[in-house]
Structure formats: C-alpha cells, structure tokens
Amino acid sequence: MLESFKDLEGLPSLPGQIMNMLEESSRTSTMDYNVIQLIQYDPAIALRVLKKANSPLYGFSGKIASVQQALGLLGPAAIKNIILTTPILERFRDFNSIDLDIDFPRLWRYMGITSAIAGGLARIRGNMETDVCFTAGLTHDAGKIALAVQYPALFQKALNLCSEKSIPLALAEGEVFGFTHTDVLVVLAKKWKFPHQLIHAVSACCLTRMEEVVYELPSVICLAKHLADSWGYADGIDTHTPMNIGKVLEVLNISEGELKSWEPQLREQLDAALSVIGE
C-alpha cells in the first residue's frame, strides 16, 4: 500500500488558498511578496513547488531544500502554473461518503504556524538554515493529507483508533496501514528527489521516535510543534503523542529559561504567519 503513494503527482490544496494565490499571482509579474507569503504557508503547494524545483528540468535535482530557494529558482510564470494546476481539496465532496473527522483549514493553519515557529527558532538560535527549518516545519505532516486523500476510510479508522485508545496517531496508523504518515511523506520526498537533509528532517521528527531525535533540524521541528500545540494551534488530529521536550532542548543546547525568553520574538513570527493564514 505504501508503494501506491509513488503514483501520487502531488497533494491537493484548499479552494480558498488556491483562489487567493491565483488572484495575487495575476496581479504582478515579478515574484510578488504576497504570493510568496501565501505559498510558504501552504504545505500542499509548497511541496509542488519543491517537487518542480528539484526536477531535472532546472538542473538542481536533490539540491533545493527550502520553499524559499525553490520560489527564487522557478520564477513567476512557473509558480503561476503550479498554482493553476493544483487540484482542489473539496472537504464536502471528496469525502462525501465518509465521515472524515478532519478540520482541514485547521490542519493547514497548524502546519503554517509550525513552519513559522520553526523558522523563528532557527533564526534566534543561530547556526541553522532558517529557510530549511521553515520548510521542514511546513511539510513534515503533509503525509496526513496524503493518507486522507488516498485512503480516507482507513485514515478515519486510524483516527478513531487514536481517539479510542488514546494512543499517538503514528501508532494507530501503524496498526491500520502498517506504516505512518511520515513514511508516506518520505516515499513522496524521495520520489520527488528532495534533498537528503530535508528527507532526513521530516522523517526524524515523528514524535513517536523521540528517542531517536539527536539531530538539530528535527529537534527544531519537534519544538515548533510543541509550541504550536501549547499555544492553542494543535492540528486537532494527533492529540496523544508524547513530547520529550527535555531531550529536544538538550539536543538544541537550549535551556528552558532561554526558550521562555525567546517567546516574544516567536510570538511575533506566529502573528506574522497568522496575518497571512488567518486566525
């Protein structure tokens, strides 16, 4: 079943998101700041942008690790075509026969906020590639969208299991599918020739694997997820996954006091993201 995701050309995005981007991209010719802002908070379109930038067409296969680099490489015409050809995710039509218990706009907002916080953490801590952290934060949970789109009934089963047994979503997915949403994203990222560092970051930040988190980049994503959750922007899906915050801070060499002192700056990042994504 995991192999079937290799046939996926890309993920759909929410109609309102696509509409906003189309309107913005029609307004100016040069790479417009508003379009960049919108794309960098949309996981589905960001993945499409990364896929295109890492395709052999541009000669940078396996080298473009951030959506910001990808946007710079592709140029406005290619970006517009990506937006234009992104399929629409219709919550009430695509899943009409299945009572899929996912609030997609909330999931989108959560991923956007995680990316903003991850980018902010990387910038404040220093010695990290801010844009790569941002991109990993945005895309690390996109496997959930893929599972919901490809196997909605089974995904709902996993969600139910997660809720009934109060277990992490990844464990529930494992029971139902035999793999997790992270595994799905890794399959897609490899097929779309994403750079190794990005694949590693998204695969290593699955919260159930916290004991394995010994690298800085996945730790930044985990911390960003934790902050997004604790500030009231959880995705509403994965509510039972434990977080070994002490381990993450240790890997990042940050004290709890330091993290507390960074909060005002991180909140600014959050507000900036919310001004684009919407509350």
Place this chain on the structure above:
Amino acid sequence: MDKAQLEKLKKQELVVVRSLLKRQNEMLGQSLLLLDHLIYLQKSINLLSSREIFRALSEKLPYILSIKYFSLFLFDKSKRHLKLVCHNHPDLKTDFTIHYSESDIMRDALAGGRYILEQDFSRSRYYRGKKNPLFQCDFFVTLPLMVENEIVGAINLNDSEKGSFDVTDLDFALSAAEFLSLSVSNALLHEQTERLSVTDGLTGLTNHKQMQIFLKNELARSRRYNAPLSIAMLDVDHFKKVNDTYGHQKGDEILMELAHIMTRICRSNDVAARYGGEEFLLILPETPLPGAIHIVDRVREEMASTPFKSQGTEFHVTVSAGVGQYDPKIMTGGAEDLIKVCDHALYQAKEGGRNQTVKGNPDEALHA
C-alpha cells in the same frame, strides 16, 4: 458543529469552489492560447536567414504579442550602435542607425539587462510630457534581447487593442523575447559564418573559391544569353619591394585600400575578388572589352593617386592589369582559358613598364 452550520459551510465552500473552477478554467484557457502562440512564433522564426525572420516578425509578432506596434533594433557591440531592422510603424523609415546613448529607454534596458514597462508614456522620465499621436494607449515596453548575457538587441512594444499591457502580457512577451533572441542570434551567426567562408579575411572581397563559382555561373549566363562578359586581373606593382621597405602591415594596408577602391568603382553586379597574394580579379558581367578597360583604368588611376604614408614618408603604389572578354568559340576551356588570356595580358602590362592596362589577345595567350 450542528447540521445547519455544516450545511452553511458546505454552501459557502461550494460557492468558492465554483468560482475557483471558473477562474482556473479561464486562466488555463489563456495559458493554452499563449502556449499555442509561443509554439507558432517558434515555428515561424526557426529560420537561418535574419531577413526572413524579420519578415515573419513584421507580419506575425503584433498578433502573437497582442500589441499594435513594435520595433526591433540590433545592437552592434563594437560601434555601440542600434540598427532598426524590423518594425510595423507606418511612419518609421527602415534601416536607420542610432548610437545607443541616443535612446535612454533602450540604453537602460540593455545596460541593466532588464525589461522596462511604463504604464504612462507622458509621465515616464523617458518621454515626460511627450505624446505619440500614433498610439492610443499610454503604455510602452522595451525588452532587451539577450543570449547568455550577450546583447543581441532590443524590442519596443506599443499600443494594444484591449487598451492595456498587463502582467500576463509582459510574462508572455518576455518568454517570446527569449525565443526571438536565440533565433535572431543564430541566424546572424549563420550568416556571418557563411559570409566568412566566401570572403577574404583581410580585404573582405570574395575569396578565390567563391570567385570560381561566380565566374563559372557568369560564363554559363554569357553563353545562354550571348551576353558580353569581361574579366580583369590586377596585380600590385613591386609589392614585394613595398613590403620589404615599409613592412607587411603597410603591405596589408595597400591591399585593403585597393580592395576598397575596387568595391567602390564596381557596379552592383560586378564581383571583386582576391585571387591570391597581391593579385585581384574583377568579373564584369554585361560588359564588353572597352567598358572593362574603362573600369579597370579608373581603379588603376585612383590607386596611383592615393597617397600612403610610412614614418613621415609619402609614397604611391601602382597596379598593372590584364583584361579579357569571354569568347565561347575561342575559349573552349571556359574560365581557365579566360583567366589565361588575362594573365598573359597582365604579364605584358608588367613587361611594358607597369601601371597600365593591357587588352588580352586570346590567339596569342592560348596558343603560346
């Protein structure tokens, strides 16, 4: 969320999805149309002759780019000149050349390697207060034509039926400009290569190989229409001595000057060629012997009166010439016989004291 709220949400999303689908459909249609235009443009200008490319552009470019007027200038890097090679303006003369500093807008576009789009002609710093009565719209666009940072030229776009030039138009024009730059650049390179393969590198005259082809064709034409055809062979007098005295650079200068004089005096159908070393050949179609002698004498006299200078010394150089008219009855060997007659006459001119033109004698030359 209760049932009513859910229904409301469903309806709201339906409205957004419908509107989005309509917009996507419209934009995809537009994209396909532009793609179609781009392919059509590429097919139209995929040519090796710049003249043919410019002809195709004059006819099709306004339609392809949805504009009314355009002008295309080629950039001469060495002279920093911009030459108008193609346009569809009713009142603009063709083939005019300006120094690139004379057009602020093209200078800026070329120097910056970027497009210039101004929505209001009269308010822009380039044409403040000016108005071209030809244009209904106020916008103007200048796109640099470049291939790998090498400037090929610039293209100016004005006026459109729809009354504006928007972002999509600009994106498309930029893509079209890339195709255009490459096609024009390829054609110019091809023409240059072709020209170099048939011309003499020093003098710019037709080279020996190409001269043979021209001569063969002219002989055939002369036989076909019974038209007079003469040729002349010219040789710089005491060229070795000139070289030894004033140096090879001066020798080259003398050869170039003689080539220049020959080109100037020759008529459009005549062919001036470098035969080899300091020897030159003139092919003079539709010209009987007296006419040929007249032309050659003019070359000879002008050359003799041209002063050359070297280290403060002024000196003059003369040429000798042998002229012959093609007679198919006698010259059965064709070009070879005709050249032999002229060569013999040239020998006689040298023997006779140089700086003179000698009429060829086929009987003597071919039976010697």
